[in-house]
Amino acid sequence: MGRITLDKVQKKFGDVEVIPPLDLTVEDGEFVVFVGPSGCGKSTLLRLIAGLEDVSGGEIRIDGNPATDLPPAKRGLAMVFQSYALYPHMSVRKNIAFPMKMAGMPQDEQDRRIAKAATALNLTDYLDRRPGQLSGGQRQRVAIGRAIVREPAAFLFDEPLSNLDAALRVGMRMEISELHKTLATTMIYVTHDQVEAMTMADKIVVLRAGHIEQVGSPLDLYKAPRNTFVAGFIGSPKMNLLTGATAQKHDAATIGIRPEHLDVVPEGGTFTGRVGVAEHLGSDTFFHVHIPEMDEPMTVRAGGEVGLKHGDTIHLKPQMQHLHRFDAQGLRIA
Amino acid sequence: MATEHSKASARIMIAPAVFVLLVWMLVPLCMTLYFSFADYRPLRATFDAWIGFDNYVSFLTSDSFISSVIVTLQMVAGILVITIGGGIALALLLDQPMFGQGIVRILVIAPFFVMPTVSALVWKNMFFNADNGLFSYLWKFFGAQPYDFLSQAPLFSIIVIVAWQWLPFSTLILLTAVQSLSSEQLEAAEMDGAPGYSRFWYIILPHLSRAITVVILIQTIFLLSIFAEIFVTTNGAFGTRTLTYLVYQRVLESQNIGLGSAGGIVAVILANIVAIFLMRIVGKNLDT
Numbered sequence: 001m002g003r004i005t006l007d008k009v010q011k012k013f014g015d016v017e018v019i020p021p022l023d024l025t026v027e028d029g030e031f032v033v034f035v036g037p038s039g040c041g042k043s044t045l046l047r048l049i050a051g052l053e054d055v056s057g058g059e060i061r062i063d064g065n066p067a068t069d070l071p072p073a074k075r076g077l078a079m080v081f082q083s084y085a086l087y088p089h090m091s092v093r094k095n096i097a098f099p100m101k102m103a104g105m106p107q108d109e110q111d112r113r114i115a116k117a118a119t120a121l122n123l124t125d126y127l128d129r130r131p132g133q134l135s136g137g138q139r140q141r142v143a144i145g146r147a148i149v150r151e152p153a154a155f156l157f158d159e160p161l162s163n164l165d166a167a168l169r170v171g172m173r174m175e176i177s178e179l180h181k182t183l184a185t186t187m188i189y190v191t192h193d194q195v196e197a198m199t200m201a202d203k204i205v206v207l208r209a210g211h212i213e214q215v216g217s218p219l220d221l222y223k224a225p226r227n228t229f230v231a232g233f234i235g236s237p238k239m240n241l242l243t244g245a246t247a248q249k250h251d252a253a254t255i256g257i258r259p260e261h262l263d264v265v266p267e268g269g270t271f272t273g274r275v276g277v278a279e280h281l282g283s284d285t286f287f288h289v290h291i292p293e294m295d296e297p298m299t300v301r302a303g304g305e306v307g308l309k310h311g312d313t314i315h316l317k318p319q320m321q322h323l324h325r326f327d328a329q330g331l332r333i334a
Numbered sequence: 335m336a337t338e339h340s341k342a343s344a345r346i347m348i349a350p351a352v353f354v355l356l357v358w359m360l361v362p363l364c365m366t367l368y369f370s371f372a373d374y375r376p377l378r379a380t381f382d383a384w385i386g387f388d389n390y391v392s393f394l395t396s397d398s399f400i401s402s403v404i405v406t407l408q409m410v411a412g413i414l415v416i417t418i419g420g421g422i423a424l425a426l427l428l429d430q431p432m433f434g435q436g437i438v439r440i441l442v443i444a445p446f447f448v449m450p451t452v453s454a455l456v457w458k459n460m461f462f463n464a465d466n467g468l469f470s471y472l473w474k475f476f477g478a479q480p481y482d483f484l485s486q487a488p489l490f491s492i493i494v495i496v497a498w499q500w501l502p503f504s505t506l507i508l509l510t511a512v513q514s515l516s517s518e519q520l521e522a523a524e525m526d527g528a529p530g531y532s533r534f535w536y537i538i539l540p541h542l543s544r545a546i547t548v549v550i551l552i553q554t555i556f557l558l559s560i561f562a563e564i565f566v567t568t569n570g571a572f573g574t575r576t577l578t579y580l581v582y583q584r585v586l587e588s589q590n591i592g593l594g595s596a597g598g599i600v601a602v603i604l605a606n607i608v609a610i611f612l613m614r615i616v617g618k619n620l621d622t
Contacts, residue, residue, distance in 0.1 A: 050525060052521050052524070052525075071524075072521075072524050072525045073524065073525065073526070073527035073528075077525070078525065079521075079522070079525045081518045081521070081522055082518070083516060083518050085516065085518035085519045085521065085522035086519075086522075087519065087522075087523075087536070087537060087540075088541075089540040089541070089543075090536075090540075098523070098526050098528070098536070099525075099526035099527055102526055102527040102528045102529075102532060103527055146522075146526070150526075
């Protein structure tokens with residue numbers, strides 16, 4: 001079981017309020033991702049749940065029991081750190097065994113759990129090595145192994161993939177998702193990478209300056225961002241946001257249109273501009289189009305092979321059913 | 335330093351340093367070696383350039399030799415225990431955030447700047463003195479008989495003095511080691527359910543092991559040649575005669591330069607054995 005409830009949880013460092021009172025419920029077995037730009041308080045929030053920081057106000061409940069004043073070890077949560085935080089002088093086996101040793105678990109039970117975790121994580125051949133002799137991905141798996149053997153109520157991940165290279169990151173992303181399906185344990189995952197959030201989460205929590213901007217499934221956030229911040233943050237490349245006269249035509253202060261919802265038309269589009277940088281990804285091509293309505297270039301997704309080059313004039317037509325409208329406060333107009 | 339040209343200029347640049355080092359090290363060593371095979375007692379105007387190994391035999395077979403080696407080892411071991419133990423404790427304390435951290439750290443390091451002779455005199459006259467020492471006042475305050483440290487426990491007293499001088503050194507090195515421990519490791523251990531003493535034993539102490547070996551190595555090399563503290567306090571009496579001090583006595587008090595030189599060579603050999611021994615341990619520890 002692992003249902004985590006935050007009730008008006010607040011964190012101050014001196015006079016600086018990092019997290020204003022905040023409510024959030026993480027259901028049992030859910031994969032929740034905290035996402036936001038750096039410095040938005042997502043790691044602090046995770047550390048509050050872990051018990052590594054004291055809350056300045058409010059209450060944390062795990063499975064309905066108050067956990068606000070419990071020390072980290074007593075909360076039944078396991079954490080995977082950004083730097084992995086493996087113990088460098090211990091072998092992989094001892095690293096994984098450490099939490100069980102501290103809990104005073106019998107040796108045969110320890111061995112059984114280590115063997116199980118090592119098999120699940122492909123670490124059997126490396127059990128007697130030191131962390132220093134392992135690659136980044138393997139270290140990551142050892143850190144996860146150390147978390148698994150405790151059979152925690154929930155796993156907490158603090159940007160676990162940010163030290164890995166791009167290819168490994170994709171692989172580990174799958175492995176962690178796979179692990180979540182197998183264990184069906186609650187997982188809370190902190191990242192600044194919205195791709196990780198979109199691909200892994202059951203539920204995404206978008207944070208900005210300690211505030212929760214929106215909570216919802218990845219597709220909810222993609223289809224109906226609650227405000228301009230979420231609209232700009234979720235989705236890659238970013239949504240194009242237009243203000244001024246263009247937006248007023250649609251009775252809004254800001255309108256947003258995603259690059260994939262702009263069609264290149266030969267004549268008479270809504271926007272006309274000059275092609276700037278073109279990014280050819282093979283499957284897709286992203287054009288940065290300079291149009292008079294926007295200061296920044298407008299990003300457009302086109303098919304794999306489009307015969308347009310730098311300096312060409314291009315006509316664009318947004319798909320009207322995918323147009324997002326926001327009011328003067330930046331909130332979505334339904 | 336890749337090209338032939340830069341290698342050549344590098345050699346020219348370091349040549350003076352190498353030359354000075356050689357002269358300052360090799361000349362005294364060679365002269366000591368030369369005198370150790372000679373019967374050289376200037377006050378009696380005796381000089382016999384070659385008497386074989388007689389000096390070595392008489393130095394090694396005298397009772398004072400074995401006892402001086404034992405005293406030396408006891409002294410070094412005692413100082414190491416105090417400085418390492420105290421150094422770890424102080425390093426952990428100084429790592430805690432506190433008011434006036436900078437000043438406290440400077441104060442802790444201060445004893446290292448006091449010259450050995452001065453610190454020995456200060457300890458002898460202001461702390462250990464049976465009549466006027468601070469400890470005597472403390473003893474008297476609790477109604478006890480003042481304790482004459484330097485005659486009742488001379489070896490211990492010298493260990494305390496030298497340990498006081500070297501404590502800043504070990505504290506400083508161990509403090510930097512403590513500070514280099516990633517806080518995430520400690521937090522991970524905390525999440526893993528390790529209480530404070532387990533975190534110290536399983537995480538902090540293994541992390542410090544490398545720094546501890548370095549401190550042991552450097553201190554041992556310097557401590558084998560303790561002299562001023564003994565000279566100022568006990569003059570080698572009451573079982574505080576170390577090997578270094580024995581060599582000094584043979585040369586200056588007995589005015590037997592040949593015998594003293596032989597003792598010096600023996601001390602060099604013994605120190606090298608210790609150094610090789612320590613280097614191996616350190617090398618092993620620095621590998622991982």
